Each structure stands twice: as C-alpha cells, then as structure tokens.
Amino acid sequence: MADSCQAAAQTAFEGFFREHFAKVHGLLYRVTGNAQDAEDLSQELFLQLSKREPPVWDTPVAAGWLWKAATHLALNTLRGKRRRVAREDRATRQDLPVRLLSERDQDPAGSLLRKEQRTAVRHALHKLKPQESLLLLARHSGLSYAEVAAALDLNPASVGTLLSRAERRFKDVYQDQEDHHGTHPYAG
Amino acid sequence: MEPIPMLASDPAIARALDLLAPSAGPDVDGALGRQLALQARSAAPPSGWTGRLALLSRPAVALPLAAGLVAALLVATPARGWAASVLTIFRVQDVTPITVDRVSQPLPNLSKLGDMSPPPGDVRRMQPTQVTSLAAASSQVGFTVQTPSQLPAGLGPQPSVIATTNPSTVNFTFRAAKAKAYLESTGHPNVTMPAKFDGATLTLHIPAVASLAYLPAGANLSDLTATASSAKAGGKPDASAINRLLDGSGVLVMEAKSPELDATGVSAGELRDFLLSLDIPDSLKTQLRSIGDWRNTLPVPAEPGSNLHKVSVNGASGVAGRNGGTQMVLWVKNGMVFAAAGPKLDEAALLSLASSVN
Numbered sequence: 001m002a003d004s005c006q007a008a009a010q011t012a013f014e015g016f017f018r019e020h021f022a023k024v025h026g027l028l029y030r031v032t033g034n035a036q037d038a039e040d041l042s043q044e045l046f047l048q049l050s051k052r053e054p055p056v057w058d059t060p061v062a063a064g065w066l067w068k069a070a071t072h073l074a075l076n077t078l079r080g081k082r083r084r085v086a087r088e089d090r091a092t093r094q095d096l097p098v099r100l101l102s103e104r105d106q107d108p109a110g111s112l113l114r115k116e117q118r119t120a121v122r123h124a125l126h127k128l129k130p131q132e133s134l135l136l137l138a139r140h141s142g143l144s145y146a147e148v149a150a151a152l153d154l155n156p157a158s159v160g161t162l163l164s165r166a167e168r169r170f171k172d173v174y175q176d177q178e179d180h181h182g183t184h185p186y187a188g
Numbered sequence: 189m190e191p192i193p194m195l196a197s198d199p200a201i202a203r204a205l206d207l208l209a210p211s212a213g214p215d216v217d218g219a220l221g222r223q224l225a226l227q228a229r230s231a232a233p234p235s236g237w238t239g240r241l242a243l244l245s246r247p248a249v250a251l252p253l254a255a256g257l258v259a260a261l262l263v264a265t266p267a268r269g270w271a272a273s274v275l276t277i278f279r280v281q282d283v284t285p286i287t288v289d290r291v292s293q294p295l296p297n298l299s300k301l302g303d304m305s306p307p308p309g310d311v312r313r314m315q316p317t318q319v320t321s322l323a324a325a326s327s328q329v330g331f332t333v334q335t336p337s338q339l340p341a342g343l344g345p346q347p348s349v350i351a352t353t354n355p356s357t358v359n360f361t362f363r364a365a366k367a368k369a370y371l372e373s374t375g376h377p378n379v380t381m382p383a384k385f386d387g388a389t390l391t392l393h394i395p396a397v398a399s400l401a402y403l404p405a406g407a408n409l410s411d412l413t414a415t416a417s418s419a420k421a422g423g424k425p426d427a428s429a430i431n432r433l434l435d436g437s438g439v440l441v442m443e444a445k446s447p448e449l450d451a452t453g454v455s456a457g458e459l460r461d462f463l464l465s466l467d468i469p470d471s472l473k474t475q476l477r478s479i480g481d482w483r484n485t486l487p488v489p490a491e492p493g494s495n496l497h498k499v500s501v502n503g504a505s506g507v508a509g510r511n512g513g514t515q516m517v518l519w520v521k522n523g524m525v526f527a528a529a530g531p532k533l534d535e536a537a538l539l540s541l542a543s544s545v546n
Contacts (some may be wrong), residue, residue, distance in 0.1 A: 021216050030208040034373045036209075036300060039219065047226050050268060118207045140205045167201050174204065 016062060025071050027141040031074045031134075034123065045069050067151035071138060075130050084121060124174040132166035140164055239415070248459045280446040280520055281484035282505045286475045286498035296466045300370040301381065302363040306356075319349045328352040329396035331524070333443060337545035338536050339402060340437045347400035347441075355396040362388045362453075376467050376517045385462065387451025395445040395525075396486075403438045439530035439541065446523050456483070486525075488518055501526075508535055 029038035049066055110120060125133040131152065138148050148163075149156040299307075319325045326333045329352050339345065364386035371379050451459060460482070464473055479485050488507050490496035496509035499517065506519025516529040517538050528542055 010224075017220050018216055019218055019222060022213050024216045025219070026210060029210045030205075033208070034212060034372075035214075036370070039214065040215075043219065043223055043226060046223050050223075052226050079200045117204075121207050121527075124204075134207060136201075137208070140202070149484060170204075171201060 011117075020063065021046070023142050024066065027070055027138060027143075028075060028077075030137045030141060033076050033118070041073055042070075045073065046099060063147070064150045067143065067147055068153075071134055071151040074134055074137070081150060120174070120177060124170055124177060127173045128166065128169050132169055135159075135163055136164045136170060190460070197441075263500070276395040280525055281523070282481055282485045283486045283488055283518055284479060284506050285490045285494075285522055286472065286487040287325075287490045287492070287494070296468065297370070298463075299360070301367040302486070303361045303366070305359045307476060317353075318349060322347075322350060325350050325352050325398045325400075328354075329398045329444075331443075331445060333398045333400070334526075334545050335400065336441060336528070336541045336544045337546065338531055339542045340439065340541065342404050342437045342438065343402045344405060348403040349401040351399045351401075353399070354398040356394045357442040358392040360392070362386060362390075374467075379466060380460065382454075382462060384452055384458070389451065389452040390459075393448045395447055395449070395460060397442055397444040400443075401438065402441070434540045437530065437532060439528060439538070441541075442527045444525050446525055448522070468517065486520070499539065501539065502535070505541070508539060510535075 005070065021042060025038050025042045028041045029035060032038050032041070045066065047070065050060065052065070122165060125136070128136075136150065139145075143151065145159045146156055148154065149159050154162065298520050317328075319328060322333050322335065335345075335349075337345070362381065362385040364381060364383065367381040367385070369375060371381075401450075416425070454462075460464060464476060476482070476487065478485065486498065490509070494509060494511040495510045496507050496516075499506045499508040499519075501517065501519040501521070504519045505523035506517055508517040509515070514529045514531045515533045515535060515538050516527065516537075518525070518527040519542060520526075526542070528538055528545075530538060533541075
C-alpha cells in the first residue's frame with residue numbers, strides 16, 4: 001500500500017516536473033545567460049519543492065510556490081548583475097557596441113553580432129528596475145498574466161499596465177544605448 | 189525554442205528579448221533523471237544536533253578544510269612524472285593570506301570545466317555529527333583531538349559541543365567540451381584548456397574535521413536551533429550566522445589533517461600554468477605567483493577589508509586577523525591544520541588560545 005502510494009506520488013511529481021521544468025529553465029536561462037547555471041538553479045528549485053513539508057507539489061499551490069521561488073531567485077540574480085553593470089559603467093565608461101536588431105542579423109558574421117546584441121539587451125535590462133526586467137523576462141518565458149501576478153505578488157489586473165510601462169522603459173534605455181553608441185569610436 | 193507570443197506593442201522588443209531565449213529547449217527527460225538522482229542523494233532534512241552543527245562545519249575559516257577544491261587547485265605542486273602515474277601534488281605545510289576581491293570579478297567556476305563527483309552542492313552539504321567526548325571525536329577522525337588550555341574569560345575548559353565531519357573524496361575529470369562551453373559562455377573564448385587536460389583527473393581528499401565549540405556559560409542552546417534553522421541547506425558559509433552562534437566570547441576550534449590533491453594525466457606545473465591563465469584578477473595572479481613554496485602553501489582567502497596577516501603560533505606558520513566578520517587564526521603544524529575563530533575576540537586572545545592548543 002505504502003509502495004503504491006509512493007509510486008503514485010512519484011508519478012505525480014514527474015508530471016509536475018515535465019509540465020514546468022522547461023519554463024523555469026527558460027526564465028533562469030534568460031536571467032543567467034548560461035545553460036548550466038539555469039539547469040543547476042532549476043534543479044535546486046525542484047529539489048527544494050520536493051522537500052517541502054507537508055508536501056505541496058501535488059497540490060494547486062505547487063506552481064505558485066515554484067514561480068514565487070523562481071522569480072525570487074531571478075530577482076536576486078538580476079540585482080547582483082545590475083550592481084555589476086553599474087560598477088562596470090562607472091569603471092570603464094565604455095559603451096557596449098550596440099546595434100539594434102535589424103537585417104544585420106543576416107550577416108555571415110551574425111554569431112558575433114548576435115552575441116553583441118544579447119549583451120546589449122542584457123545591459124538594457126539591467127538598467128531597468130529588477131522587477132521591470134523580471135516582468136519582461138517572465139512574460140516572455142511563457143508565463144501567463146496570472147502566473148506573473150502570482151509570482152510577483154501583483155494584482156492580475158495591473159500586470160498589463162506594468163508590462164506596457166516596462167516595455168516603454170526598455171525601449172527608451174535600449175534606444176539611448178544606441179544613440180550614445182553613435183558617438184562612440186566603435187560605431188559603424 | 190519556439191518564440192513565445194508576447195503582447196508587446198513593439199515587435200522589436202519581442203525580437204530583442206528573443207535573443208535571450210535558449211537556442212534549444214532543455215532535455216527534460218535528462219533533467220528529470222538528474223532531479224530524481226538528486227532527490228535520492230539528498231539526505232533527510234537535518235534535525236537535532238546534527239542539523240545545528242552543520243553551521244559549525246561551515247564558518248569562513250573552514251574554507252581551506254571543507255570547500256577547498258578551488259584553493260587546492262590553485263596551489264598544485266610541481267609534478268615529477270607524467271600521465272599515467274598518480275601524483276600527490278599538494279599537501280599543506282604552510283599558509284599565507286591572499287586577497288580575493290570576489291565582488292568586482294567573480295572567480296572562474298572550476299567545477300564547470302569538467303565532471304565533478306559528488307557535485308559541488310553535495311560537497312557543501314556534508315554534515316557533521318555530534319559526539320559526546322573528545323575520545324569519541326579522536327576515534328572518529330583518526331587523530332588525537334587537541335584542546336586549548338588558555339580560553340577567554342567566561343569560557344569553561346570543556347567544549348560545549350564536539351562534532352566531527354567524515355573524510356570525503358571529490359573526483360574531478362577535465363572535459364574539453366565542457367571547458368570550451370563554459371569559457372565561451374563566460375565571455376572568455378580565447379582562453380583554451382590544453383588538449384591533454386581532456387580526461388585528466390584530480391582527486392581531492394578532504395580530511396575528517398573535528399570541531400569544538402566553546403560557548404559562554406549559560407548560553408542558551410535553544411538559540412543555536414533558531415540560528416541553524418535559518419540556514420539554507422547547502423548554502424555557503426554564513427559568517428554572520430556563525431557570529432551569532434558564538435556571540436559573546438564564544439570560540440570555535442577546528443582541527444584536521446592536511447587535505448591532499450592527487451592528479452593523473454597532467455603535471456602539477458601544467459595544472460598551475462593553466463589555472464593562472466584563466467581570467468582571474470591580476471592582483472590575485474601576482475599574489476599566487478609570489479608564493480614561494482607553492483607546492484605546499486595553502487592560500488587563505490582574505491575578504492576585502494580583512495587585515496589577515498602571517499603569524500607564528502609557537503613557531504608554526506599561520507595567518508591571523510579579522511576576516512569575513514570574525515577574528516580568526518589558522519595555522520599548520522606537523523601536517524595538521526588548525527583554525528580558531530571568535531567574532532568578539534581580539535587577536536591577542538585568539539593567539540593566546542592557539543598557542544595553548546596541545
């Protein structure tokens with residue numbers, strides 16, 4: 001009897017894992033920029049979830065807990081990166097070679113360009129408030145409005161407005177980077 | 189990965205954020221397998237004294253003893269032979285402080301250059317076990333546990349808590365593909381791991397550790413439970429938690445045999461050269477290069493603002509000073525590594541205690 005309960009519990013956990021792992025990994029990949037770090041952090045989250053007492057992963061609150069924990073982790077990571085970006089800015093005053101996303105993507109040297117672009121996107125995100133960055137990343141990782149609201153303790157009705165504001169801020173910061181870069185010696 | 193439709197008013201924003209998406213979805217089946225293995229390996233949640241004493245094994249001063257892979261890797265000794273032979277390439281006979289500014293430039297994560305078994309998280313989760321007497325502790329760790337006779341005012345001659353941590357072995361195998369991916373992902377595509385490192389192995393022998401906590405008379409041991417329960421399993425050494433634990437004149441003494449590092453496939457000189465070629469701060473490279481007897485000298489990381497400096501403890505080489513929010517002394521004597529720490533002690537009191545360990 002105990003064995004069959006355990007087997008059922010494991011099956012339920014596996015189902016939960018399969019349903020959520022890719023999205024959690026996707027969010028943490030966007031935050032860390034590193035597949036191995038994203039995997040390690042995601043695994044740690046599911047491990048913590050599996051140890052919750054009383055068990056929650058087979059209850060409706062599991063997904064909420066998971067998203068809260070994942071976004072908390074992502075926020076901390078973003079805050080750390082944001083501080084580092086600020087320090088780098090102060091230390092070097094060297095702007096990243098920013099190019100807006102365009103037909104240059106088709107360039108044969110696209111790999112290097114995409115890397116520069118990724119760096120520029122990250123740089124812009126790190127200049128936003130961490131919650132704004134996270135809103136954009138979470139939504140873009142596939143979280144629904146309801147999931148974003150639950151994860152960030154927001155009123156679901158306000159998510160759309162906050163997302164729009166975050167998008168505008170992101171666009172402004174990104175555009176500023178490009179404009180600033182226009183005066184940079186490396187500018188094409 | 190299929191782009192997620194986004195209700196962005198400007199498609200350029202969606203395209204920009206698309207750049208951060210993984211190029212392919214994760215291998216969920218593989219990840220699930222690793223998760224189940226992690227759960228199987230993960231011990232039951234710590235409870236009772238075992239859990240409480242987890243903190244005692246993880247003060248900042250324990251870095252060279254328990255979390256020493258990085259430190260040990262950085263001080264590998266020269267080899268006398270090649271490939272197939274197993275070389276004991278590092279053994280602690282001396283210590284020296286080095287300043288590591290982790291904040292401005294994170295150190296490379298060496299565990300990402302290959303396969304590590306057990307994984308880093310498991311190494312950090314090693315749990316100490318409380319024992320009831322010094323004799324029992326000595327039996328557990330395989331050497332005679334020594335005690336200080338000079339203790340700060342307010343501390344009794346007997347340790348309030350005695351604990352031991354079992355020895356363990358960490359196996360590491362360099363993997364060219366992993367190293368390449370890691371170095372590229374961290375923005376260092378120009379740093380390459382020499383081809384012969386692929387498949388070379390390191391074996392770090394982490395010694396058994398005896399920990400003795402001397403707490404002020406009347407210390408409320410239930411506070412320890414509260415402190416311990418606030419610690420995250422597998423977390424990094426939490427100096428502030430240790431400080432709370434030892435608040436007042438409390439002091440923690442730790443003893444262990446020297447950690448040792450074996451290698452196959454690469455010489456220690458090659459290993460050292462490669463590690464120094466990684467993207468670590470110039471100041472750290474300079475400090476490491478300046479260590480004369482690097483074959484046997486353990487660098488003790490000094491946090492920014494630390495005044496860690498070399499000292500002599502009854503003729504034995506050591507370092508002492510305020511580091512990571514606590515006053516500490518660490519010394520090496522006859523192949524043994526000793527450390528003592530107390531947040532509110534001054535250096536003279538701690539050195540007096542260290543000198544009296546016998």
